[in-house]
Structures are given as C-alpha cells and as structure tokens.
Amino acid sequence: MIGRVVVGLLVGFMTLPTAVVVVASFNPTAILSFPPEGLSLRWYENALTYAQFQRAAVNSVIVTGASALLALPIGTAAALALVRRPLRARGFWSAMLLSPLIIPGVAIGLGFLILAARFGLLANRAVLIAVHTVLVLPFVIRSVVANLDPELERAAASLGARPRRVFRRVTLPLLRPGLFAAVLFAVIVSVNEFVVSLFVSTRVTEILPVAMFTYVVNYTDPTMAALSTLFIGATLIAVLLTDRLLGLSRILHIGDDR
Amino acid sequence: MTAKTVVALEGVEKAYGSVRALAGIDLGVIEGELLALLGPSGCGKTTTLNVVAGFVQPDRGRVRIDGADVTARPAWQRGLGVVFQSYALFPHMTVAENVAFGLRERGADRAEIVQSVTDALALVRLDGVATLRPGQLSGGMQQRAALARALVIRPRVLLLDEPLAALDRKLREEMRTELKEIQRAVGITTLFVTHDQHEALGLSDRIAVMNAGRIEQLGTPREVYERPATRFVADFIGASTVLEARALEARAVEIAGGLRIDVRLPRPLVPGEHVRLLIRPERVELGEGADTLAALVIGVMYLGDHTEVRVELSSGVRLLATVRAAPPLGPGDPIGVRLPADAFLEIA
Numbered sequence: 198m199i200g201r202v203v204v205g206l207l208v209g210f211m212t213l214p215t216a217v218v219v220v221a222s223f224n225p226t227a228i229l230s231f232p233p234e235g236l237s238l239r240w241y242e243n244a245l246t247y248a249q250f251q252r253a254a255v256n257s258v259i260v261t262g263a264s265a266l267l268a269l270p271i272g273t274a275a276a277l278a279l280v281r282r283p284l285r286a287r288g289f290w291s292a293m294l295l296s297p298l299i300i301p302g303v304a305i306g307l308g309f310l311i312l313a314a315r316f317g318l319l320a321n322r323a324v325l326i327a328v329h330t331v332l333v334l335p336f337v338i339r340s341v342v343a344n345l346d347p348e349l350e351r352a353a354a355s356l357g358a359r360p361r362r363v364f365r366r367v368t369l370p371l372l373r374p375g376l377f378a379a380v381l382f383a384v385i386v387s388v389n390e391f392v393v394s395l396f397v398s399t400r401v402t403e404i405l406p407v408a409m410f411t412y413v414v415n416y417t418d419p420t421m422a423a424l425s426t427l428f429i430g431a432t433l434i435a436v437l438l439t440d441r442l443l444g445l446s447r448i449l450h451i452g453d454d455r
Numbered sequence: 456m457t458a459k460t461v462v463a464l465e466g467v468e469k470a471y472g473s474v475r476a477l478a479g480i481d482l483g484v485i486e487g488e489l490l491a492l493l494g495p496s497g498c499g500k501t502t503t504l505n506v507v508a509g510f511v512q513p514d515r516g517r518v519r520i521d522g523a524d525v526t527a528r529p530a531w532q533r534g535l536g537v538v539f540q541s542y543a544l545f546p547h548m549t550v551a552e553n554v555a556f557g558l559r560e561r562g563a564d565r566a567e568i569v570q571s572v573t574d575a576l577a578l579v580r581l582d583g584v585a586t587l588r589p590g591q592l593s594g595g596m597q598q599r600a601a602l603a604r605a606l607v608i609r610p611r612v613l614l615l616d617e618p619l620a621a622l623d624r625k626l627r628e629e630m631r632t633e634l635k636e637i638q639r640a641v642g643i644t645t646l647f648v649t650h651d652q653h654e655a656l657g658l659s660d661r662i663a664v665m666n667a668g669r670i671e672q673l674g675t676p677r678e679v680y681e682r683p684a685t686r687f688v689a690d691f692i693g694a695s696t697v698l699e700a701r702a703l704e705a706r707a708v709e710i711a712g713g714l715r716i717d718v719r720l721p722r723p724l725v726p727g728e729h730v731r732l733l734i735r736p737e738r739v740e741l742g743e744g745a746d747t748l749a750a751l752v753i754g755v756m757y758l759g760d761h762t763e764v765r766v767e768l769s770s771g772v773r774l775l776a777t778v779r780a781a782p783p784l785g786p787g788d789p790i791g792v793r794l795p796a797d798a799f800l801e802i803a
Contacts, residue, residue, distance in 0.1 A: 285472055351510050352543035354530040356557030356608060363531075366556075370547045 215429060222422035240423035250424065252401075253408035259322065260404055261387040264329035268383050269376065271330070272337025277368075279338070280345045291342075295335045305331070306396030313397055324397045325404065329387045336382035344375030381439055385432065459486040460522075461644045462612055467506055467516035469499075476502040477513065478668035484612070489638055489645040491655040494665035495691065500648045501616060503665070507646060508614050509533045520611060531560075536605030536643075540617040542597045544589035550576070550600050551585035557608035575607035576600075578637065595626045602634075606641060613638070613645040619654060631658060652692045656680065664688045685803050689733045694763075696739075696774045697802070698732045706796070708732070712770020714748065719796040731802050736763065738798035739776035747791030750774075752784050766792055 225237035244250060275294055279287055297305065305328070313324045349371065353363040391406040398407045405428075413421050462484040469477040477499045484490045492500040505511035507518060509530030518526045525533055544553050551572050558568045576585060579599040589597055598618060605613060618634065619627045635658050638645050649655050655662050656676040664671045664679055664687070672684040683689035686697060700708035700716070702724035707717050710732075724730060741764060753773070754765035764776045764784060774792065784790065 283471060346543070348539055348541055348543045349545060351508075351530065352537065352539060352545070352604075353556065354510075355508060355533075355535060355537040355614075356604070357531050357534070357560040358556075359529075359531050362560060367545060371545075 218422050218425045219429070221419050222426040224419045224422070227418040240419040241427070243418075243420045244424040244427065247412075247420065249400075249408055249412070250405070253403055253405045256322065256325070256402055257388060257404040257406075260325045260329050261384055263326045264333055264387050265380055265383040267326070267330045268333045268337045269379060272334050272379065273341050273372070273376070275334070276338045276341035276345060280342060280347050291338075294338050297332050298335045302392030303396075306393040309393065310396045319397070320399050320401060322402045325394060325402055328393050328397055329390060332390055332393060333383035333386050336386055337379040340375045340379035340382060341372060344372050346371065377439070381435075384435070388428075388432070458488075460484065461486050461520065462507055462646060463517075463519040463522075464503070464506070465517040465519065467503070467513045467518065469502055469506065469511060469513050475668050477506070480506075480516070480668075480670060482663055482670060482673070484644055484646055485661075486644055487642050488660040489635070489647060489658060491647045491649055491659035491662045492665055493649055493652065493655040493662050493692075496650060498665040499668040500650075500665050504614050504616055504646060504648045507612070508535055508537050534608070534610055535612045535614055536608060536610030537614045538598075538601045538605050538616065538618050540620055542589070542601040542621075544597055544600055544604070546589055549586050549588060550581070550592070553589065553600060554604045554607050556604065561608065571607050572603075575603040578606065578640070579603045580633075594622050595630060598622065598630060602637070606637075606643070611644070613643045615645065615647040617648055617650070620649075620651070627654075634658065656692070664691060666691075682800060683733065683802055686731065686733075689800075689802055694736050694775055694777075695733050696736070698734070698772065700730050700732050702726050702728045702730060710770070711772050712768065714768065714770050714772070716794055716799075717796040718799045720799065720801050722801075733800045733802050734774070734794065734798050736775040736777040738795060739766075739774055740793040740795065741766070741776055741778055741782070741790055742793065743791050744793065747793045750790050750792045752786055752788045752790055754786060755784050764790075766790060768792065 220232070222240060223236050223238070225235040225239065279291055279294070282290060309324060309328050310319075313319045313321075318324050345368070349367050350363050353367045354360070358366060389406060390404075391410065394404055394407050395410065398404065403411070405424075409421055409424060460483040462482075464480050464482045467477055467480040468475070480499070480503055482490075482503075492503055494500050502511060506513050509525070509528060509532075513526065516526075517524055520533065520535075544550075545556065548556070554572045554575055555568050558571055563571070572585070576582065579602050581596060581599040581603060584592060584596060584600075589600065592600065598621075602618075615634075619630055622630060631654060647655075647659065659676060661673060661675055662679050663673045666687045672679050672688045674682075674684075679688055680692055683692065683695075689695050689697065698710050700710045702708050703715065704726055705723035706719060707715060708724065708730060709715055718724075718732065720730075748768055750766040750768045752764060753767050754763075756763040761777045761779055764778060765773060766776060767773050776792070
C-alpha cells in the first residue's frame with residue numbers, strides 16, 4: 198500500500214513538469230502562466246510559422262541525420278576493434294571512447310569552440326555534425342558491444358569459417374538489433390542535445406533546442422511550451438513506432454535472458 | 456607398437472602484460488586418448504587449449520598436429536572441434552543450422568549435410584529439437600548440441616573447455632558418463648580442460664596437472680593420485696596430510712615433537728636428511744592397540760558414505776583421516792592413530 202503511494206508520487210513528480218508544459222501550451226494568453234485561462238492553438242501556429250524555428254528544424258534534421266550516419270559505421274568499427282583488444286588495453290580504449298558521457302558538455306563545447314575558431318569553421322554546420330557524432334558515438338559503441346560475443350566468433354572460426362564468413366554469418370546477424378538500438382539512441386541524444394551545441398552554433402546553423410533557448414531568453418509567451426509539446430509528441434511517436442516494429446525491450450536488452 | 460602423438464606442444468610460452476600465463480608447456484596428446492588439463496583457475500589450462508585451437512598466438516614455442524607445425528595457422532584452418540564452456544551456440548540459428556554450420560563452410564552438398572546432421576544429433580541423443588533455437592533448450596541439451604556441432608565436422612581433435620561446469624550436479628554426473636561413451640565410440644583424440652579433480656580422474660586416460668603456467672605432473676589418474684610428483688599435485692588432487700620429517704635410519708623418520716615413525720619408501724633414507732612425506736586420509740587408521748599413537752579428535756564431518764576425522768597427535772601434528780563406518784566420535788575424544796609404514800609417499 199505504502200509502496201504504491203510512493204511509486205504514485207514518484208511518477209507524478211517525474212511527469213509533472215511535462216504535464217505543466219503541455220497544459221501551458223494551450224494557454225490563450227501571452228504570459229507563461231499556470232493554470233491556463235482558456236484553450237487556444239495560437240502558440241502552435243506561432244511555433245510552426247516562426248522562421249527561425251523552421252530554419253533550426255531543418256538544421257536539426259541535417260545534423261542529427263548526418264551524425265547518426267557517421268557514428269553508426271565509426272562506432273561499429275570501434276566496437277569491433279574494442280572487443281578484439283586484450284582485456285587490459287580494452288579498459289583504456291573503452292574509457293576513452295565512452296568519455297563524452299562523463300566529460301561536462303561545457304568542456305567539450307569550449308574545446309570545439311576553440312578548434313572551430315582556430316580553423317575558421319564557426320559558421321559551418323560541419324562543426325555541429327562533428328560535435329554530435331562525438332556525443333552519440335558512446336551510445337552506438339555500447340549498443341554494438343552489448344551484441345558482440347567473441348566466443349561465438351571463435352566457435353564459427355573453429356568450424357572452418359574464414360574471418361569474412363564469420364562476420365557475414367555470425368557477427369552481422371547478431372549485430373542487427375543492436376544497430377537499431379544504436380540509431381534510436383543516437384537520434385534521441387542528438388535531437389535533444391543543447392549544451393555543447395550552444396557553444397558552436399550561430400544564428401544560421403543553430404539546431405532546434407538552441408533556437409528554443411534563444412527564443413525563451415527574448416520572449417516569455419507559450420510558443421516554447423507549444424514547441425516542447427510537439428517535441429515530446431514526436432519523440433513519443435518515434436519510440437512507440439520502434440517498439441511496435443522491433444520490440445524495444447529486445448533491442449535494449451531489457452529482460453533479455455539470452 | 457608406439458602410440459602416435461596427435462597434438463604436440465613444444466616449449467609454448469604466453470604472457471599477458473607482466474602475467475606469464477604459460478611458462479613453457481611441453482605436452483603430447485596421443486591418438487585416441489582423452490587427456491585432461493587439470494588445475495585451479497588461472498593456471499593456464501584454458502590458455503593452453505586456446506593455443507591448440509588457434510585462438511591464442513603463443514609468444515614462443517610450437518604447436519604441431521600430426522607432426523605438422525600449425526603454430527601460424529589460423530583457427531579456421533586447423534580442423535579441430537571445440538566445445539565451449541558457454542556452449543557458444545549461435546542464437547540466431549536453429550539447432551540443425553548450428554550443427555550444419557561447419558559442413559556448410561566446407562561446401563558439403565545438401566543431402567550430405569542433412570544426413571550428417573541427423574547422425575550427429577542421434578549420436579548425442581538429441582532428437583526432436585532440430586528446428587528449435589538454442590535458447591529454447593535446457594542446459595544439458597545445449598551441451599549435446601554443442602558436442603554434435605563440434606563432432607559433425609569429423610575433427611582431428613576434440614577440444615573441450617570445462618564442458619560440464621555449467622550443468623547442475625546430477626546432470627553433470629550423467630553427462631560425464633555419456634561424454635566418455637561418445638568419446639570412446641567416436642575414438643576421437645580429446646583434450647579436455649577442467650578444474651574438477653573428480654571429472655579429471657573419472658574421465659581421462661591421462662591427466663596433466665597444471666599450476667602457474669606449467670605442467671606439474673603428467674600421468675594416468677592412478678599415477679597422479681597415488682604418486683603425486685609435487686606437493687601441489689598432492690594438495691590439488693584428493694585430500695592429504697603432508698609431514699616434514701628427518702630421517703633417523705633407512706626406514707624410520709622423526710616428525711615434529713620427536714615422534715618416531717617407521718616408513719617404507721622406494722629408496723633407503725640417509726640418516727639426517729630432510730624428507731617431505733605425504734599420507735592420504737584413507738590410509739590413516741583409527742582405533743586402539745599397542746602400535747597406535749595417542750591423539751585427540753579435533754573435528755568430525757559426516758559425509759554419508761564416509762566420515763572425515765581430524766586428529767591431533769600429542770606432539771601437535773594434525774592429520775586428516777577418512778573412515779567408512781562412522782564411530783561415535785566428538786571433538787576432544789582420545790583416540791589411537793596408526794600410520795602404516797607403506798602408507799607414506801615421498802614428495803618433492
């Protein structure tokens with residue numbers, strides 16, 4: 198009984214901010230207030246027609262798409278190399294490759310800012326793509342490593358399969374679910390990335406979260422809430438779709454006893 | 456007729472960083488025999504197996520199969536059958552596809568594959584599961600499937616890495632018997648890694664006892680148990696008590712506390728020399744009589760078919776004894792201990 202209450206409170210606490218944002222997005226007045234004083238879709242219209250948001254959305258699609266496309270082969274290759282290292286070397290290299298998870302975004306952002314400035318690439322989208330590739334790489338590597346089993350590869354080799362055949366008949370088929378998970382993670386991380394992107398964005402190259410931040414600094418109307426609600430909706434649809442098509446628990450290894 | 460050596464390791468060394476996994480292994484596996492590599496974890500037994508399989512490249516030394524140097528040959532060209540501790544069945548294939556894997560890699564034709572797979576599954580008594588995935592099988596069935604997959608390619612040598620370790624006790628004992636029957640029936644030369652002395656003693660023709668990257672002793676189960684070459688082997692295989700002694704005469708020694716004990720060793724002792732003696736607990740006799748040593752019981756452990764009794768001689772020396780019929784003994788009880796002269800072994 199008490200357990201149920203605690204869980205209920207926890208769920209409420211975790212979803213409350215989201216609920217507030219969703220409710221506020223339908224507020225007809227220009228002030229971000231709660232509870233709302235009516236029902237209106239005007240801020241949705243504003244969000245969708247605001248030129249800077251449109252530009253940022255295009256940037257987001259390009260940056261996320263490109264970084265996922267880059268990170269997937271790079272991360273897979275890195276993961277394959279990683280599991281083939283001797284155990285001691287593996288620890289070092291995996292720490293290096295997974296370091297973007299731990300290093301503060303501010304530090305990474307500053308580093309990329311200095312490098313971009315040095316090479317005159319500040320106004321270039323390529324910097325953002327590079328940043329996002331680095332940031333999603335750990336997720337790709339982890340998903341791939343989770344689905345690699347050197348012992349299965351050894352078994353295949355002992356049965357007479359040459360390395361190319363081992364890869365085609367054992368490694369790759371086992372990797373496939375991991376690759377879907379990797380893409381899903383990469384997209385979610387990239388679409389929501391803000392801190393590092395802020396450092397290396399300009400008005401022309403900025404992605405959606407950065408544009409939203411800029412907007413909220415200048416205006417306080419519920420446009421932001423509307424856009425956030427759209428964001429939440431889109432992410433939800435993506436996750437549900439993946440779950441329906443592939444089975445999230447399977448590709449994320451939740452409750453997997455293989 | 457001299458037995459033919461199928462697998463030969465010559466001076467094989469392997470280090471991982473500063474850890475010497477193998478410190479010079481020389482070993483020959485004879486045609487048709489089942490040889491166990493026995494030792495504690497980290498002794499190098501699995502590394503030895505991996506060197507033979509071609510999964511691990513040795514730093515020094517050679518691996519020969521039928522006399523041919525295969526040290527530089529990759530695993531997929533060695534034609535050996537390997538059964539892994541985790542079985543390593545391909546989860547995305549059916550049992551039949553798993554077993555057929557090696558045949559397909561060899562370019563066998565369809566009819567031949569179907570026939571061989573059926574035969575192999577029958578050999579390991581695995582019927583009616585050919586179309587299931589490994590994940591749907593019990594541990595014992597997975598083990599059989601892994602064995603079938605390794606045997607179906609008619610390997611020159613079968614390599615088994617702790618094949619029974621993942622099974623529960625009852626099943627392990629069943630599979631132990633069956634594994635031996637299958638190995639005999641196929642007549643395949645087998646190298647077998649285990650940390651379980653019972654498995655090694657019961658299954659193998661010969662045992663290589665390994666410790667710290669070396670082979671301490673190579674011999675039949677009877678030899679390594681009854682004539683352990685080193686203290687390590689004596690300690691690792693079976694229980695025993697080791698006594699430090701000083702020779703008094705050719706056939707008598709003095710142990711701690713000034714106790715004189717008659718011994719009958721294969722060689723006469725030189726008075727004054729130091730010897731290390733081993734006595735197995737089943738050779739220590741408990742009871743009354745004139746020729747017994749006075750002792751106190753310090754511990755009793757009832758184990759069903761036998762009872763372990765720990766005793767302490769008046770001189771403070773402690774001995775382990777096993778007796779078949781359990782006398783009603785408790786700690787602190789006085790008891791007589793007889794140590795037959797021919798029960799002692801000298802070890803290095």
